[in-house]
Structures are given as C-alpha cells and as structure tokens.
Amino acid sequence: MGKKAEQKKEYILEKAREVFIKKGYANVTMKDIVSACDISRGGLYLYFSSTKEIFLTLFRREARERTEAVEMAMWEEMTAWRILNDTISQYKEELLGFKPTMAYAVYEFFLENEDERVVRQWQFDGMAEAIREILDYGIENEEFNPVDTNQWGRHIAMFLEGLALTMPVMQFPPERIDEQIYLLLQPLMRKPKALKAPYIMEQTV
Amino acid sequence: MGKKAEQKKEYILEKAREVFIKKGYANVTMKDIVSACDISRGGLYLYFSSTKEIFLTLFRREARERTEAVEMAMWEEMTAWRILNDTISQYKEELLGFKPTMAYAVYEFFLENEDERVVRQWQFDGMAEAIREILDYGIENEEFNPVDTNQWGRHIAMFLEGLALTMPVMQFPPERIDEQIYLLLQPLMRKPKALKAPYIMEQTV
Amino acid sequence: MGKKAEQKKEYILEKAREVFIKKGYANVTMKDIVSACDISRGGLYLYFSSTKEIFLTLFRREARERTEAVEMAMWEEMTAWRILNDTISQYKEELLGFKPTMAYAVYEFFLENEDERVVRQWQFDGMAEAIREILDYGIENEEFNPVDTNQWGRHIAMFLEGLALTMPVMQFPPERIDEQIYLLLQPLMRKPKALKAPYIMEQTV
Amino acid sequence: MGKKAEQKKEYILEKAREVFIKKGYANVTMKDIVSACDISRGGLYLYFSSTKEIFLTLFRREARERTEAVEMAMWEEMTAWRILNDTISQYKEELLGFKPTMAYAVYEFFLENEDERVVRQWQFDGMAEAIREILDYGIENEEFNPVDTNQWGRHIAMFLEGLALTMPVMQFPPERIDEQIYLLLQPLMRKPKALKAPYIMEQTV
DNA sequence: CATGAATGAGAGTTCATTCAT
C-alpha cells in the first residue's frame, strides 16, 4: 500500500472515530461512514470491509496509545502523582466532553462480538498494569501509602471505565468528577486531610 | 384495558426482557420480540409500538423496584451493613451471571436516545439516594465512619455501574469482585484492618 | 403453511420456471423472479430465500414427475414401443420449443453448485433406470433385440440430455430430431430395415 | 498492434481460458480475469472490453483448431478408425478430467447470447462435417458399414457434446465412457461381435 | 501503455409497519 493509501486510511479512521463517538457501535452502518468521509460507497470497501474491522483497528490503536502515554511519563521521571493525575485528567477531559470518547461504542462492540472479548481484556489488563506501575513507583518514592498495587491497579482502571460510561449520560458538572476521584484516591494518600477537592488540580500545578 | 390485556402486556415485557438481556438494545428488533413471545407480528403492535416503548416501560419499572428494595429493607430495621451488603450482593449475583442483567441494554438505549437521558439520571439519582440513606443510617448506628453521604452515595452507585459493565466482558472470578468491593468500602469501615476479603460474605452471615 | 400460501408458492414456482427457461440459472436474480411474479421484493423471501432453493424445488419435482410418467405408463400395460416413444416424444416437444425446457438452467446450476451434484446424479440414474425398465419389458415382449439394458438405459438417457442441450441452440428442424432418434434406437429394432423415419411417429399411431 | 501487444493478448486469452474452465461463463467477471492475469484493472480494458469479447475470441479459435486437427489427420492418410478414435479420445481425456474443457462455459455463453448462436451452429456444423469426412473415408476403405454419413456425422458430434456435458457432473468411471462409445459406434462396425469394450483402446494400439 | 483508486449502479437481504381477513 502506497503512502497515499495510508493517508486515506488514516483519514477514514479519523472520520469513523467521530461517527462511533456520536452513534456508538451497533447503529453505525458502512453508509454512515461513507457519508462522513464524503467518498463513494464502493470506495470505502477498498480500505475496510466492515464496521467491525474499522472499529477494531481504532480500538487497538487507542488502547496502545493510552498505555504508551503512561510508560512515556514514567520514563520522564515525573512524580507518581503527576503521572497518575495526567492519566486521570485525560479521562476527565473526555468525560467533560472537551475530548470525545468512544467508551459507549466500545461497550456496544464487545457486547455484540463475544469472540473478540479477549481484545477487550487485553486492553483493560494493559491499563491496570500501567496504573500498577505508577503506584509501585509512587510507593517507592513514599508518595503513596503502601497498598496491594495489583488490586489497586484494577480498582482504578475499573473505576475510570465506570466513570467514562456513567458521566456522559449523567452530564455531571466538573466538580462532581473531582469529588469522585477524590473519594477513589483518598485511601492512597499519605495525608488525605491536607488535600481539598479538587485536589487533583492542585497537585498538578 | 381489560385484565386479560394487562396480563398479555406483562407477558410480553417478561419475554422482551430476556431478549434485551441477551442482545442488548440496539440490535433488538420487533421481530426478535415477536419470536420470543410466540405472538403474531401485528399482535405485538396492539400493545407496544416500538422497542423503545417496551424498553422504557421495563427500565422504569426496574429502577423503581431496585430503590424500593432498599427502602423496604430500611423499614425492616436491618443493620446498615446487612442492607448495603444485600444491595451489593444482588449486583454480585448479576455480575457473576447467576442473575442476568440488562446493564448493557441500558447503556445502549441511553446512548441512542439522548432525549431520554433524564430518565437515566432519575434512576441513577434514585439509586445514589437510596445508598445515601443506608449510609446515614449506618453512621447514626455507628456502624460506619462519618463521611459525606451524598458524595459516597454517588460514589458507590457509580462504582456498581462500572462493575456491572466491566465484569461481564472481563469474566473476572468471584474473588476479584469481592476484592474490588473491599477496596471500595474500606474507607467506610470503622476497623478495616479487622476485615478480610471476602469480607462482604462474612458480614452477611 | 395454509392452503393459500401453498398456492402462492406454486404460483411463484411456475413463474420462476419461466424465468429459468428464459435466462438459465446463473443470470437469474431474486429480483428477476420478483418482477415475474409481480410481488414485492420482501414478499418473495417469505416463500423462498434464494434462487438456489427455488431451483432445487423445481428440479426435484420435475425429475420425479418425469420418472413417474414412465412408471405410470408401464402400469397401464402399453407396449414398450409406445412408452419409449411417449417418453422421447415429450423430449421432442421440449426440443422443438413447443414446451420449453430448463435443460440449460439445470446445467448451469450443477456447474455452480458442485456439492449438489448428487441430486443431479440421482435424477439421471432415475431416468436411466426408468428406461431400463421399458427396455426389459420390451425385450420380454419380443419387441426389442436383446441387449444389455443397463448400458442402454444410460445410453438413451444420456443421448436425450445431449439432444436437449444441443437442439435449442442449433434450432434444428423436427425431421432432424427424428433422424437422430432413429439412429439411436436402430440397434434395438428387430427389423430396422422396415422402419422409415420418422418412424417414431409411425409407431405411435 | 505491435508484437508485444499480440503476446500480451495471447497471455490474457490463455489465463482467461483457465478461468472459463473453472467457473463457466456466466459467473466470470472482468475482475476474475484481471486477478488471473495479475494485470491491472484498467490494463485489461486496453485489450478486451468485456468477458464476451474474450470468450468469443477463444471459442472461435478452439472450434477452428478442433476441425483442423481432423483435416490434418486425413491428410496424413491414417486409417479412418485411427482418426475417429483419436478424435473421440481427445474428448475422452477431457471427460476424464485429464484435460480440462470449456464445454460448460460454451453452453452458458450461447444461452445468454442468443444473437451469437450462429457461431455455435457454425462450430457444430464444422465438427459434424469433419466427422462425416472421416466416415466417408472409412466407408470407402471398407472399414465401416455404409451409412448416411451426413446423419451419422451429426449423430456422433451431438453424442460427444452430450457426453461432454453429462460426464463431468456425473463423475462416471472411464469404463462407462468406453461402454457408451461402444454402443454409439457399434452400428458402424463391420463385425461388431468381434470387438470387446473398451474396443476403442484396442483399435488405437 | 499501464496502473489502481474511485465511482455508482444494482443485487441480496432484513425488518418496521400496515392491512385485509
């Protein structure tokens, strides 16, 4: 495939992402994506042969990017707080609608495609693992209380997923997101009393 | 509407529920429900005119029942622990697949029907409120540490939703669910150290 | 399925037959049949779900009818000549276009559907077997020379198929068909010299 | 057209032939041929503008070659038996799958293209004529019984076509082909009793 | 000459919805 084809593929993925964000997964048709891309019906099939293929391509990439961001941050020797915070902040932006999310589409997709669930698990495990690493790092630095970081990795990862799915529908205000994150992370903090919501913001700056 | 018609409607809802559990919302067609009910195609339209109408009827009822269960328990003067535990246990059963759940269908539905999100919010608020009441009750009895029960009501409600959506796809073992609930509730416990996972079970008995 | 549905199915088969006669098999679309039947696109799918299904239904029936006709004639104790002649005459009518034939469609179908060839074989064997019975009967009556009737059953059956496929395209005149049948059957005749083409006709009367 | 273009055209015809043998005519698309030739989509159109054009080119050539083979043999003063036998043997090889045949494609083509049937007729007549010449030659040499060689030329030509169309689907064993040819040619033989099947083979050697 | 991306017509198929019975 030439460079131009690669670009076109990229363009289609980008447009398709917008469609998935807007309509979830199950209701998206090839026609929808065709319209969004402003190409011909047959043209899309030159690059992808189903919504499923498009979706999986997008999903795998996003999962990879998300965990890579964490690894990258660790490499740069930022404080554990800062890293955890950035990670969660990215979610926050999505939750607040500043940056749209495919969370729904993801859920619809894996509901419909039972045989692909291993991909989903892989993504979740990757996320949990990345968070575990941050926590280990933070405990070592005496930033966090010592806890079972395997369990807490999963806990935070799962909480973030729940938040991602609940918030868009609920349309909670930003403060409420901070509130929830505060409750989640409190047990990790060495001196929780000293922190005030939205403490995440304070820490960041 | 006669009594017989009422029964038929009830029957249809029951069967439709099974379909939603199995296929989510977006992929369910009137034809699916017709098949599940073993009723004529036109016949279904005498009672409901769309999957949306059927779904909303079911959803409103379930939301009501769930909060009512909590209220009922409070009325019976059970311990806060017992009530919270029963509530969470019901989720656990669903999560472990012993009792099927419409969680996915719910998410799909509200994704597709933006204008109905207020209903979803009402349901979530009802759940959070019910949990808040349990917490207030437990704090009063000195079963729980004093916390902001409004925040914690939402926190637990949201966590349960996240769990409900994550677990079915992940196929985690029961211990992991206990582990997660433990991490969630730990800050509420007066003597967390004394509790071992699966502490929920221990408390129950 | 009610009686009316049965009639409709019959009607569709009848119309579809005309389409297959006219266009063969491979080029026939569900849309063609829909047009021929003057029903809606979706309507056809209530009765048949593919051209393949329609074709096989027609084919099986025709094969059955053709061999049944032979059995029936034997039962009525007609002379072997008369029976063989009638059988061949039916082909002749088809060949001359007085009665249209699906021969082409049959060939196209079994080319395309290798896995159904056993059906074709069953039909051919049935035909060969029926002719063998006529020959045995005729030899017993001393109408025919004694020959290996198994071989000759296949020989005549195969010849008729070849004729059916060649004639429509060739547009040979009726005399030429008689000529060919004469050459085919000559070795069976006890006094071939005494017969003149179109001897089949003479025998019939 | 330059020499190189001529070669390319030749190459395309060769590959297209393989496709027609495998898939008949009606189901063959320009795309199939493009794939088989490993050529660009637009490239094919520089040489041929439809499957029909390609097919007709192939068909005309094959018809010519087949009759030429007969003429050539006569020229070499082989015995009529030997020539007839070689001609039929070539068919046999095709029938047994040792040498693939376009027979099906031919039938499909002329079904679909009524206006081209004159070409088919021309080919059949050519074949019948070639066989007639062999028979005349054989009668003159007193190899065959005297018969109406016009009729018999058509008879044998038609029989071979029938065989070609029936056998591939039926998957008959080689002996059965010999059996059938024996029944066909028997009336021509001066002393048929002396011949045993597969007599064709015996004669050849 | 040659390429292969792009187009759009058209086939298959499914269902929501209607309506005569």
Added chain:
DNA sequence: GATGAATGAACTCTCATTCAT
C-alpha cells in the same frame, strides 16, 4: 382482538467501467 401476508425502505457488498497519474 389477533393474524400473518405483503410492502418498501434501508443496508451490505460487488463489479464494470472510467480516469488522473
């Protein structure tokens, strides 16, 4: 009330054919 046949819109997917490069 209840049925299920019938309709037609919408969607998926494939290819013949064109055209810029």
